[in-house]
Amino acid sequence: MDNSNLADKELAGLLKGGDRYAFRAIFNLYEKRLYAFVFSITKSHYSTEELLQEIFIxxxxxxxxxxxxxxxxxxxxxxxxNLTYNHLRKIANQENLKQELWKNISCINDVEDQLIFSEYEDILEDILANLPQKKRSVFILSRQEGKSNQEIADLLGISQKTVKNHLWQTLKLIKTQLQPHLGLLFPAFFYFFI
Structure with missing residues (x-):
């Protein structure tokens, strides 16, 4: 048996009896070696420091x-x-849990967004259904079909100024009628509609 094993055995015996000086000596003897060992597995200085404390505790x-x-x-x-592998398992489980949670949250948000979007489409359709035919046509051609004011004027046989007036009045009416519902509405949806 070499001297280092003998010293370890003596220190271990003293530590077993609760000798704090033996504990300090073991700490000084093993700290750097254990740090290197744990770091080779975790690749994280922060985790290694934390685990080193846990090991000695x-x-x-x-x-x-x-x-x-x-x-x-x-x-x-x-x-x-054992502590290092338990730490890695815990991190892996937390990461899987976090990914599952984000997946569920994004799924819920997608469903909520679709429901809200669908509700506001219905509200907009009701508003448009109650508009005079000319105003409704101007709005649909402009906002839903993406036509320019000149194209709308040519299609409907009216002036560009009339197209602008119809759009302005329709947008004002839509904003007024959507106002009570804006608590649920995301701004992006609002701009999509109008």
């Missing part, structure tokens, strides 16, 4: 379980390995 709490007839080195590295 667990070592102190489990000191009475130390078997001085066996390798102390194996004992402390087993603690380090």
């Amino acid at each position: 667990k070592l102190w709490r489990q000191r009475k379980k130390i078997d001085t007839s066996k390798s102390f080195n194996a004992f402390i590295y087993t603690i380090a390995r």
Whole structure:
């Protein structure tokens, strides 16, 4: 048995008895090696620092379980390995949970958005249905078919100024009638409609 194993055995025996100086000596002896070991797995300085603290806390709490007839080195590295793998499993589970949550939230938001959008389309259709034919035609040609004021004027046989007036009056009416419903309406939907 070499001197380092003998020193580890003696320190382990003292630690098992609750000797704080032995704990400090073990900390000084293993801190850098355990840091390198844990970092090689986590690739994160922050996680490694956190895990290093947990390793030494667990070592102190489990000191009475130390078997001085066996390798102390194996004992402390087993603690380090188990805590590190548990940490990685926890992160993986949290990441999966987070992804599942975001997927569900985006699905809910998509459904909510579609419902709100559908409701406002219905409201807009009701408003348009009650407009005079000329105003309704101007609005549909402009906002839903994307025609220019000149094209609308040519199609309906009216002046561009009349097209502008019809659009202005229709938009004002739509805004007024949609106002009570705007609490549910997202601004993007509002601009889509008008």
